[in-house]
Amino acid sequence: MEVFVRHQGIVAPLDRPNVDTDAIIPKQFLKRVERSGFGQFLFYDWRYLPNGEPDPSFVLNQPRYAGASILLARNNFGCGSSREHAPWALADYGFKVIIAPSFADIFHNNCFKNGMLPIVLPEKDVEHLFQQAGRGQYRLEVDLEAQVVRDDEGTTWRFQVDPYRRERLLKGLDDIGATLLHADRITVYEQSAKKPYQDVYRTTGSVT
Amino acid sequence: MAGKTMFDKIWEQHVVVAEEGKPHLLYIDLHLVHEVTSPQAFEGLRMAGRKVRRPELTFATMDHNVPTDNPFTVTDPIAGKQIETLQMNCEAFGISLADLHSEEQGIVHVIGPELGLTLPGKTIVCGDSHTSTHGAFGALAFGIGTSELEHVLATQCLWQTKPRTLLVELTGRPRPGVTAKDVILGLIAQYGVDFGTGHVIQFAGEAVRAMSMEERMTICNMSIEAGARAGLIEPDETTFAYLKGRPYAPKGEDFDACVKLWRELVTDPDAVFDRVIQFDVSALEPQVTWGTHPGMGTSINGIVPDPDTFPTEMERLAARQALAYMGLEPGTKISDIPIQHVFIGSCTNSRIEDLRLAAQVVRGHKVSPKVRAIVVPGSKQVKRQAEQEGLHEIFITAGFEWREPGCSMCLAMNPDVVPAGERCASTSNRNFEGRQGRGARTHLVSPVTAAAAAIAGRFVEPGQLQKLEEVN
Incomplete structure (x- = not known):
């Protein structure tokens, strides 16, 4: 996985609460069998008019947000479906950081698996950032090591992130590889009598 | 020392590695897989030369x-x-597959329970957020992304941070005509679409104990719509009676031995939850959503709310955006909203009991000429049983389409799509923008309300259908 230590970029504000993963990547684009190439479909129904032309009123189609890599969002961002296609689409489009007052659990988790950092800031700070970002070309620097967000005027915001996840992002560690280091303990668990009824848990051998 | 919640007990039984300051490595007893979220995970295994x-x-x-x-x-x-890829992956990695030819095929959250794969005390994951459904059996079940899916395939484990616990006590008993769907929609309408975030919800109380397994599944299914990591219900006689004799459930002495252990999966009387909510279901009326998330709902006898009446700026903004998308004016009676489509199906409401409820309403009536109505059974088994009971005749005679099992119009990935600007009374779980098709307007309801809407062409309680026909 890609390493995430520090990132600097332009902020694009998406002024909607409860943005769900169906909106981030509509289902007609979930049929691919690859992880890549989803960026072109990001926010499809908002980004494009029914005739396929870009909708000029949508934030990502406005020239002042061209090249944005930090998405500013409202509460409960990423709710709904567990589709990892949502973080794939955001990352493929070029987003590295998402800032919001709150995230839905599964989406929040999926971000970390894709080298993308979801940052929770208090609502009033997010509101302030919306004011700033509304003017366009507003830049932020995100330092994961120091757990600080900083703007060009020197204003800073501290954020919390789970230490385990922070470590994995900083080092770009592969989860499966790390888990397999515990293979012996998994085997011991499987052989232990911890759950006497586990032996009858099988997905094969139906009598029908 | 305080007692344990049923969640604590299941969690502790599955911890493989617990190190200070880290998530726990949790063992997974059942991994359910479907065609949409799995191809990239199998590809990952293949590239790393790993096995299942x-x-x-x-x-x-x-x-x-x-x-x-x-x-x-x-x-x-x-x-x-995608369908072929799943077939190929299951063959290559030695995984049991209920494919389109199998008599066991159906929506993953319908077949797990009906095959007896879902059992109390199990940890269950699937690359689908509605995995929470299986919590109805007292299994700790939650949705995961594709990276975690690959992780479970390779290791049969997952790193998990222990969620907080939330007890939702459903007090009283719903009045006739008010279903489990109305209970969960009413709860989310009152507490919001993120009141469960970071929590596992245990549903308890008089109302839950009286519910069938189908009703409990509807409740747990939609706990994700409250943002919860999982929903849980203590297993009891209703659970054991449902499971006994299911194809993959333990048999004979094994089953009895399991029941003995499953009886222990209850919350101790002195256990402490991080939060407790009490919700009285006795005053509840049938629910209909008017907006673009499951919390934007009200009574069938209510009106479309005025966004200006919401307490926060964020809620006012959300309500304005929702009404613009839904093409609704504040103050409109819910019962005056005309419906063009009805969908009875999805992992929330496509089980035999749901179809029986809907058929009861439909019997002796005709679908409105302005409505296209479809019934999509949750599985081959549900379909077979419904046909044995003659339910399909009732639906077909009334003018419903009687379909083959699948997720269908719940997320409209297949050809079952609602056209832009048209409205669907749907027994599914999400009314998000574009969920049933670009520009499609979804109103979430129970199977009873969906059936009545198909006949009346708008939202009415079944008791009113006779009167309407007399007027006409």
Whole structure:
């Protein structure tokens, strides 16, 4: 996985609460069998008019947000479906950081698996950032090591992130590889009598 | 020392590695797989030269993009490729698959329980957020992304931070005509679409104990719509009676031994939850959503709310955006909203009991000429049983389409799509923008309300259908 230590970029504000993963990547684009190439479909129904032309009123189609890599969002961002296609689409489009007052659990988790950092800031700070970002070309620097967000005027915001996840992002560690280091303990668990009824848990051998 | 919640007990039984300051490595007893979120995970395994650690704890089916008119005519080549890819992956990695030819095929959250794969005390994951459904059996079940899916395939484990606990006590008993769907929609309308975030919800109380397994599944299914990591209900006699004799459930002495252990999966009387909510279901009326998330709902006898009456700026903004999308004016009576489509199906409401409820309403009536109505059974087994009971005749005679099992119009990945600007009374779980098709307007309801809406062309309680016909 890609390493995430520090990132600097332009902020694009998406002024909607409860943005769900169906909106981030509509289902007609979930049929691919690859992880890549989803960026072109990001926010499809908002980004494009029914005739396929870009909708000029949508934030990502406005020239002042061209090249944005930090998405500013409202509460409960990423709710709904567990589709990892949502973080794939955001990352493929070029987003590295998402800032919001709150995230839905599964989406929040999926971000970390894709080298993308979801940052929770208090609502009033997010509101302030919306004011700033509304003017366009507003830049932020995100330092994961120091757990600080900083703007060009020197204003800073501290954020919390789970230490385990922070470590994995900083080092770009592969989860499966790390888990397999515990293979012996998994085997011991499987052989232990911890759950006497586990032996009858099988997905094969139906009598029908 | 305080007692333990049922969640604590299941969690502790599955911890493989617990190190200070880190998430726990949790063992997974059942991994359910479907065609849409799995191809990239299998590809990841292949690229790393890894195997599936416990194929015998893994079970796959095809549901999301299966056509429900004729499942064998997949006209969308990309959907066809996903279906073929799952077939190929299951063969290559030795995983049991209920494919389109199998009598066990159906929506993954319908077949897990009906096959007896879902059992109390298990940890269950699936690359689908509605995995929370299986919590109805007292299993700790939650949705995961594709990276975690690959992790479970390779290791049969997951790193998990222990969620907080929330007890939702459902007090009283719903009045006749108010279903489990109305209870969960009413709860989310009152507390919001994120009151469960970071929590596992245990549903308890008089109302829950009286519920059938189908009703409990509807409740737990939609706990994700409250943002919860999982929903849980203590297993009891209703649970054991449902499971006994299911194809993959333990048999004979094994079953009895399991029941003995499952009885221990209850919350101790002195256990402490992080939060407790009490919700009285006795005053509840049938629910209809008017907006673009499941919390934007009200009584069937209510009106579309005025966004200006919401307490926060964020809620006012959300309500304005929702009404613009839904094409609704504040103050409109819910019962005056005209409906063009009715969908009875999805992992929330496509089980035999749901179809019985709907058929009861439909019997002796005709679908409104202005409505296109479809019934999509949750599985082959549900379909067989419904046909044995003659339910399909009732639906077909009334003018419903009687389809093959699949997720269908719940997320409209297959050809079952609602056209832009048209309205659907849907028994599914999400009314998000574009969920049932670009520009489609979804109103979430129970099977009873959906059935009545198909006949009246708008939202009415079944008791009013007779009167309407007399007037006409």
